[in-house]
Amino acid sequence: MTKSTAIRTRLAPLWALLAACTLAPSLEVAAQKTEAKTTIVNGAVHTDIAGNLINAHGGGFLKVGEYYYWIGENRHDDVLVSCYRSKDLVNWELRGDLLTRQSNPELAKANIERPKVIYNEATKQFVMWMHYEIRTDYSYARAAVATSSDIEKPFTYLRSFRPFDNMSRDCNLFKDDDGTAYFISSTRENRDMNVYELTADYLDVKEKVLTLWPGSQREAPAVVKRGRYYFMLTSFCTGWDPNQAKYAFATSMRGPWSALKNVGSPMSFDTQPTYILPIQGAKTTSYLYVGDRWDPSQYFNSRYIFLPLTFANDTTMVMEWASKLSVDMKSGKLSAKATTPKQLRIKSKWTGAYLAPLRTAENGANAIGNYRLDYAKEDQRWVVEPTGKDFARIRHVPSGRYLDDQAALSDKNKDDGQVWKIVKQSDGWCKLVNKKSGKALSIERSRNKSDEKLFTTAFDEKYDQHYDKQGFLLAPAYE
Numbered sequence: 001m002t003k004s005t006a007i008r009t010r011l012a013p014l015w016a017l018l019a020a021c022t023l024a025p026s027l028e029v030a031a032q033k034t035e036a037k038t039t040i041v042n043g044a045v046h047t048d049i050a051g052n053l054i055n056a057h058g059g060g061f062l063k064v065g066e067y068y069y070w071i072g073e074n075r076h077d078d079v080l081v082s083c084y085r086s087k088d089l090v091n092w093e094l095r096g097d098l099l100t101r102q103s104n105p106e107l108a109k110a111n112i113e114r115p116k117v118i119y120n121e122a123t124k125q126f127v128m129w130m131h132y133e134i135r136t137d138y139s140y141a142r143a144a145v146a147t148s149s150d151i152e153k154p155f156t157y158l159r160s161f162r163p164f165d166n167m168s169r170d171c172n173l174f175k176d177d178d179g180t181a182y183f184i185s186s187t188r189e190n191r192d193m194n195v196y197e198l199t200a201d202y203l204d205v206k207e208k209v210l211t212l213w214p215g216s217q218r219e220a221p222a223v224v225k226r227g228r229y230y231f232m233l234t235s236f237c238t239g240w241d242p243n244q245a246k247y248a249f250a251t252s253m254r255g256p257w258s259a260l261k262n263v264g265s266p267m268s269f270d271t272q273p274t275y276i277l278p279i280q281g282a283k284t285t286s287y288l289y290v291g292d293r294w295d296p297s298q299y300f301n302s303r304y305i306f307l308p309l310t311f312a313n314d315t316t317m318v319m320e321w322a323s324k325l326s327v328d329m330k331s332g333k334l335s336a337k338a339t340t341p342k343q344l345r346i347k348s349k350w351t352g353a354y355l356a357p358l359r360t361a362e363n364g365a366n367a368i369g370n371y372r373l374d375y376a377k378e379d380q381r382w383v384v385e386p387t388g389k390d391f392a393r394i395r396h397v398p399s400g401r402y403l404d405d406q407a408a409l410s411d412k413n414k415d416d417g418q419v420w421k422i423v424k425q426s427d428g429w430c431k432l433v434n435k436k437s438g439k440a441l442s443i444e445r446s447r448n449k450s451d452e453k454l455f456t457t458a459f460d461e462k463y464d465q466h467y468d469k470q471g472f473l474l475a476p477a478y479e
Helices: 003-021
Strands: 057-064 067-073 080-087 093-100 110-120 127-134 137-148 156-163 171-175 182-185 192-198 205-213 218-226 229-236 246-250 272-280 285-293 305-313 316-319 325-327 334-337 344-348 354-357 368-371 381-389 391-396 422-424 430-434 439-442 457-458 471-475
Touching: 057 171, 057 272, 057 285, 067 110, 080 110, 093 110, 093 137, 110 171, 127 171, 127 182, 137 182, 171 218, 182 205, 182 218, 218 285, 229 272, 305 325, 305 334, 344 381, 430 471
Parallel strands: 057 110, 218 272
Antiparallel strands: 057 067, 067 080, 080 093, 110 127, 127 137, 137 156, 171 182, 182 192, 192 205, 218 229, 229 246, 272 285, 285 305, 305 316, 325 334, 344 354, 344 471, 354 368, 381 391, 391 422, 422 430, 430 439, 439 457
């Protein structure tokens, strides 16, 4: 299987689920007028001031007058893109739907992702760029453009196309200080990231400026300028599963750009980037990372996460977890509170799936399998109980039982078969080596096969940073 075929194969079931989500009933929050909120609570359901679920995934932000506008995907009924506004980034008001399936015949069967809007002072138009696909077909890989003279009114859809005949998927817009606008998008089956300069009216691509990190499979770009430096955040290409976000910097959008550097946790606090929002106040300018916490098992259970971005120096970006976040709009200062997660999920580097007791009885009631990430499933939750330096017992939360040397669950005992050495790797992942047997937890199944149990095998000191059958991530359950 070629790499491009592998990427399409990985995306195909996700796209089928996404298409189904446009027709399926959602996990709605009962609408009721809510009192004004003062803090952003990460991991919670985000509702607007009418008590309805906010639908703005893959979204972008734009400040117009005293309001911040949040424009993003809405997959309910025939809606494609919706618009919210807020003065404080906490209390959001729905202002309307900017694009629907009725906006243009080309949108009747379309899926729209990652819409972003910038304003063109010369034409006095708000210009939206987005990723265009057909609901049941992920091969279109086009950019699309729409305009409006009023950010709160429906946009006029213009067209979809491939920039200079290049594929275009995950995307973003960036408007520089001099008014020059850039379109950034994943291309070549998500292998590469292209940067384009737009025409003066922002309605077309003028020039392909450069291709970033060829073959690195980066997506979900988000760009911000701080001082002399431009920063770009991206994620790896793993469908809707979270992964390690990386950033790069440059003194010009035209480059050269630095090498990619890790930021945040190995799973980006269970998020994928969508935007970096500067908050300019009287005393300082702060920066907010905005990410989607996609739920691969239930799209409408996906959440939004807002985290502070800080800078250790001119070129070093830092992202830390915040359970709650307050924004002082006058001063521009952010106040964050973080609660350390007590529970975690265990992710296999080989399969990309998460450990849980087998959900079928044929392989034994105590055996451990691995399943697609599902935030609603309590059976994917574990607790690590240290027993000494680098050693720990691993307790399954719902059952209260412990992972043992048979790669199964058993009641707590004093046997070393329930004790594991955590052999840490440089990228934050680890290998789990049983103290009694000296064997490592492992999985051998095909990555396309589900519901097969884990086992232990001879510990292999070699480590593959991309796919390792003995590689696991003890991923905190950030909530």
